[in-house]
Amino acid sequence: MKVIEVQNVFLKYPSSKYDTIRGITFDVRQGEIFGFLGPSGAGKSTMQKILTGTLRDYRGSVRVFGTEMKHRAHDYYEHIGVDFEFPNFYSKFTAMENLTYFASLYSRRTSDPLELLEKVGLQHDGYKKVSSYSKGMKMRLGFVRSLLHDPKLLFLDEPTSGLDPANARILKDMILEQKKMGKTILLTTHNMHDAEELCDRVAFIAGGTIKAIDTPHALRKCKADTKVEYRFLDNEKEKQNVCALSDLAHAEDFQAALQKGTLTSIHSKEQTLEDIFIELTGRGL
Structure with a gap:
């Protein structure tokens, strides 16, 4: 089953003369980890904003769970989790207070925040103010926030950015665990190692267009002999x-x-x- 279906999508920001997204077409199947791989400014984050409903002034068709994103229902965010590269929190609140507040925004029952913090090694920092957190700690906190309500679809933007190898390993294992649970994941990154390790398929994006889509293995083998x-x-x-x-x-x-x-x-x-x-x-x- 296709969870995401994107057909010939264009988008131009009001302040720009040219389209930032130019004729993008792809789909993502249920239970798949799909990666957008490209440098900064390639259009990865813009495409993610369209898919998460932040940008709606696009041309073409973007369907998620079978619904055109321009006509998404108010309960759309009950079913998706979003982890931004630069997550925002209430800095004067503790991590637990932040997670408890965000959990209150969902109509469904959410996971125990302390259990999620323990999974990413923040159980001893849960009652510290987020203003004292390093970037890596905020990245881990942002990741578990996206899992609070057990979403069916995850949007992860550079999830291992700023993490040391040990903590990056923990997050990658948790991402693979979500896949085993049948979750669909769209991973936006410029880290080729993460993409190759985690993704079932990747799309190369540059200049607002997709240059190639395939499995990491097939892409590496298509151009030249080893x-x-x-x-x-x-x-x-x-x-x-x-x-x-x-x-x-x-x-x-x-x-x-x-x-x-x-x-x-x-x-x-x-x-x-x-x-x-x-x-x-x-x-x-």
């Missing part, structure tokens, strides 16, 4: 060579070193998502 770099001893001197993986069986120096036992190292040099993005757009992530 390169293999190997080193070997020749007359007691180490030499190095690189060839395509498909040509390795015909590389005479490699085969000779393999038979003589003089091969000293070998490793593949697969293209990254960023390599592919640069090939398609001429821009880095």
Whole structure:
């Protein structure tokens, strides 16, 4: 089942001469983690604002849960969770007071805020004012806020930004846990490692248009054969060579070193998502 259906969408901000979003088309299926991958200013956040109902002056069609976003019902926000890259909180309130207040805005029963804080390692900071929180702590707090009401659809904007590797791992594991529960997730990021690890499919977006959509694996494999770099001893001197993986069986120096036992190292040099993005757009992530 398609949870999100976007057809030929354009959007121009009133202060701009040109469209920021230009002819975007894609869909997201239930239980899928779909990633928007692109540099700052590519149109990722604008597309997310359209999908979350913040921007409604678009042309084309944007349907979520089968309803055109221009005509969304008031209970739309009961079913989605949004985690912004720069989350806003009441800084003079504690984390628990913030979560308790936001939980009161929903008509449905919400999760225990303290249990969510414990999952992201903030249980001992729950009664501290948010004004004392670091950026990483606010990012974790923003993430659990988006989960309070057990939404069916999650919009995550750079969820691991500003986090150390350990806390980023915790959030990524929680995102994958949400997927296992059947949630649909739209992940906006310029972090190729997060996209490759988490996403079922990704869309490359640059200049307000989508340049490619596919699985991370398919995108990495579509442009060029994997390169293999190997080193070997020749007359007691180490030499190095690189060839395509498909040509390795015909590389005479490699085969000779393999038979003589003089091969000293070998490793593949697969293209990254960023390599592919640069090939398609001429821009880095």
